Amino acid sequence: MQKKIVRRNIEPVQASASWAHIPEFLQRAYKARGVNTIEELEYTLSRLATTEHLKGIAAASKILADAVQHQRRILIVGDFDCDGATSTSVATLALKMMGATSVDYLVPNRFEYGYGLTPEIVEVAKAFSPDVLVTVDNGIASCEGVAAANKLGISVVVTDHHLPGNTLPDADAIVNPNQPGCEFISKSAAGVGVIFYVMSDLRRELRESLWFERTGIVEPNLASLLDLVALGTIADVVPLDANNRILVEQGIRRIRAGKARPGILALIDVAGKDYRNLAASDLGFVVGPRLNAAGRLDDMSIGIECLLCDDPLKARQIALRLDELNQERKQIEGEMKAHASVLVDELNQTNSESDNSALPWGMCLYDETWHQGVIGILASRMKEKFHRPVIAFAPADDDCVELKGSARSIAGLHIRDALDRVATRYPSLLSKFGGHSMAAGMTIAGKNYEAFAHAFDEVVREELDESNLEAVIVSDGELAVHELNVSTAEVLRKAGPWGQNFLEPVYDGVFEVVQARIVGAKHLKLLLQVEGTDLLIDGIEFNSDWVGREAELKKVKVAYRPDVNEFRGRKSLQLMVQYLEAI
Structure with missing residues (x-):
């Protein structure tokens, strides 16, 4: 191009x-x-934004402090990407550092349950008998799931960073810088950044209640978790505003000093990189993909166990397994990309890569053989190649009754808002959706694919002009x-x-x-x-x-x-x- x-x-x-x-x-x-x-450029922790204007954090801290002090059962419900894995790890490690004795985590398998705190996941969560359920990197759109938890008498704390819909879940506390009325300065915080702030405020709450003094528990240095925060922030491709740059820089300094979690050091090592010279791009292109491979092809619990592991030898064994999964992912991605290029040639009757005038402005691609866990990467690759918003779809079930889609956008089009316009104009086309300005996920009925592809292209053409499609x-x-x-x-x-x-x-x-x-x-x-x-x-x-x-x-x-x-x-x-x- x-x-x-x-x-x-x-x-x-x-x-x-x-x-x-x-x-x-x-x-x-x-x-x-x-x-x-x-x-x-002074990326010191003293320059981090305070929790003062982070709406809902005081309520969340009180609920979690009560759970820690009374040894209640806490269940973390995460997401199956790198941000979700690091968020789950930060919450689990921090709570245990502060004296919580019963902390478990649950990450929905994308192939069985899909994304977020759904009523089905709440049903699975019952087996853990939780008193408090904490979502990380999800939950802001989980109205039905939170309602299901409420019926069971489970207290719910939602921590998320995704854009909310018109209705918020009826949770006991919601911490999300993008929720209405929140004046927190860093709207670009990743899910792992949000839960890091919640854990920091929980420590304050416990300190003020003299918990550490009464129990003899050493007040934890939560900066020891910033390697995880840096990894999740970079891998989720959130904007690096000043606050995020501090979090990332502090995490990278820990990694370069060899003070990172054994799992992160092992992932860097199996990739053939030197942790002493690590850059932020290595987190995005070296460590993140290996961790994400677990959620894409298998179960993100493998990745979380790598991050939680304290034994360097065991961590390396898990890292090698993640590396194998990443190699498998690359092969699948290559096959899907080659097939997608053929589909694009069919869309563009000119068959000319330098003249894509026949292509939709909002491009949808689908094949019933594609792997649901790899469509996000495929959408990103095709967006880069043809410089237009792309949604790649794969079957959500054997009969293709439902399709899962993953979208990637270009500058000028807020992809989540574009999907909202499609849903408003054509209420029957989208079953559910959510995401950011540059990336989103959705579910549609298989029978609606052609109609949705047309509607998406229609909305994109209204929002962009030809200059937006010129790669710069x-x-x-x-x-x-x-x-x-x-x-x-x-x-x-x-x-x-x-x-x-x-x-x-x-x-x-x-x-x-x-x-x-x-x-x-x-x-x-x-x-x-x-x-x-x-x-x-x-x-x-x-x-x-x-x-x-x-x-x-x-x-x-x-x-x-x-x-x-x-x-x-x-x-x-x-x-x-x-x-x-x-x-």
Whole structure:
């Protein structure tokens, strides 16, 4: 797909004593992302937003403090993705640190029960005989499930971050920064961030009631759980506002110091990475997928047990199992992606990847053989390839009576709001749905697929214009020749944390192609010469569109991220190519 490289509007860096220790290229990057004072880069825990304006947290803390002090049974109900797994782990570990003696967790199997606290899951929860049920990373839309728990006399505390519907569940306490009337500053908190705040306030409640003093329990340092918070926050691709950046940076510092949970260190190790050099992107692209593989193909309890495990040897065994599941997921994903490309060609009668005018603006894809646990990744891959909102569907049952869909959006379209408009306009098409601005999930009747696909495209066309469908690479400009080195790449890697809405810098430049060859059947390996100099730099583009045409590349414009390639103890600069075009 042809893309457009657009440079950020970056103001010249002004000389300042407070910024003097930061390289000019990094100053430019920070200021382009809205960082105006050096204090904003002080990612200390003292700068975290307080719980003062987090609606419902005081009520939640009182319920949980009472449960801890009276040894009541607490059941955590999580979600089957990385945010849900880390949220479940934070809640379980923190409650036990504070003296809770009966804490269990339950994660719905996506293939049997689907998402959230449903009445069916409440029925399963009965076997644990809980006095208090705590949802993490779900529950804000679980009106029927909460009602079912209420009938059984179970107290319910909902902790979530997803956008609420028109009706809130009748829970004993709801903590969600996105609920009506909540003035908490970080609306972008992940589910794991929300439960971390709840556990922090619970500690305060117990401290003030002299619980730790009376029992001799050492008041826990909950910062020891920030590695889990960082992982869940990055993996859930929530915007990295200032508060989330503090949580993530503090978690990454623990990991680099070797103080992370044994399960996280084991997942990093089996991926062949060095925890001492970990970056936020590694949590998203290395650790997160291995943990998510459990929920996609098997049971997320495997992933949670890896995170809860205190024994490094056992943690490594579980991590190896998760790595195997991730390899299996990759194979399934590859097959589904190839099939999806065929379906797109059928939708686009031009059969031209550079001219997708015949494609729906809101693209729906479905095949009865697709794996329900992998459709989210498939939707993301197809969104990246064709730059339009995509929903991938798979059967929810053997007879395809119901379909599960996973949606990924592009800038300009709030996908959950778009689904709400479809549901309002065509009430019979959507059985249920929920999600964020950029990702959502839903269930529809199989017989409604064609009608839904048409309705979704209709709504998307109303919300977007043709300019939204043009793929844009936003560049931080051109690095000077003296900045094209290993030092720059290392500084950028550790300068984040980079992530959603605080993107890692991408640069662009013109290069002569000294050599171009294909490696691993689908990746383009380049030796580039900086125009007008003798400087040679390696580059690589993964899953390149230039396979079979690499000989045509003589002079290129490249959008890239500087990275460090380490081979046999020698470090060299390598450009991670995001896009290139022949000129």
